[in-house]
Amino acid sequence: MEDEFRALLRRVRAELVSPAEFTAYERLLELAVDGGPAPGAPAAADRADRLAGILVAGEQPLWAREIAAFTLGVQGDRRAFETLVLLLNYREPVRCATAAHVLGRLRDPRTARAAAALATNPLRTAYALHPVRLLTELRAPESVPALLSTLERLLAAPDHCWPVARACVEGLSALGDDRATRVLLAARSHDRLRSLADEALARVRGG
Known part of the structure; x- marks a missing residue:
């Protein structure tokens, strides 16, 4: 067990x-x-x-x-x-x-699509932490677009929902996709995300 x-x-x-x-x-x-x-x-x-x-x-x-x-x-x-x-x-x-x-x-095979729908739903942001982490684990085609969409929305939101935003940055770092560069640069403007975003950018850029 x-x-x-x-x-x-x-x-x-x-x-x-x-x-x-x-x-x-x-x-x-x-x-x-x-x-x-x-x-x-x-x-x-x-x-x-x-x-x-x-x-x-x-x-x-x-x-x-x-x-x-x-x-x-x-x-x-x-x-x-x-x-x-x-x-x-x-x-x-x-x-x-x-x-x-x-x-x-x-x-x-339906899991990534379902997790992406939950992660990107603006009405369910408070419950998005585990869908975001699951998307990172799955490394599915839906993973990077969903994490980018969620993080971009949270960066612009009055309530940034920091745990979910951090999970998005960590996920994008783990996935290492260069499509994340622009949003990670934007994440650097927030003190709570800067160090994580720097690490993610280094990984995305191959550093």
Whole structure:
């Protein structure tokens, strides 16, 4: 069991309040955690189908959908995609971070386009940090244009949303694309971005 999944389970368990929730949680773990062959245990394909059913069934708590999506996503099951994108855009940063981790593992071809749409949406800037970081990790054709668009907008905005702006500069530095030169030069005019922008420019220019 990987560390991220353990952290997810600890977080979810801390949210539970009723005996019914604890019972549902334990039953879900029986599907999500592969304990190896055991008498009466469902086969892997059956477990995956049951987990996928949780994603589309009505009245399922968010924590159950999150555990199911995580389990399917790290196994490369693209049925988790829609739920993971929903969580990537969620109001709680910890859920966004978990979703971004799994989407990076899933490698669904739709991921970069979805992350770019979230990162560039001016109405969702407060939730754009993890989509920006995911775009950097993916190194997809959508990555550089989305980071440039987002950073350019933030530089001109009254509220620069510094964490997202810094993530854009760091992402452009990691991607090393010379299309970023103009926007990185503009970023140098802001004290909070200058040193990062200088590092990014050196990398973009091959220095």
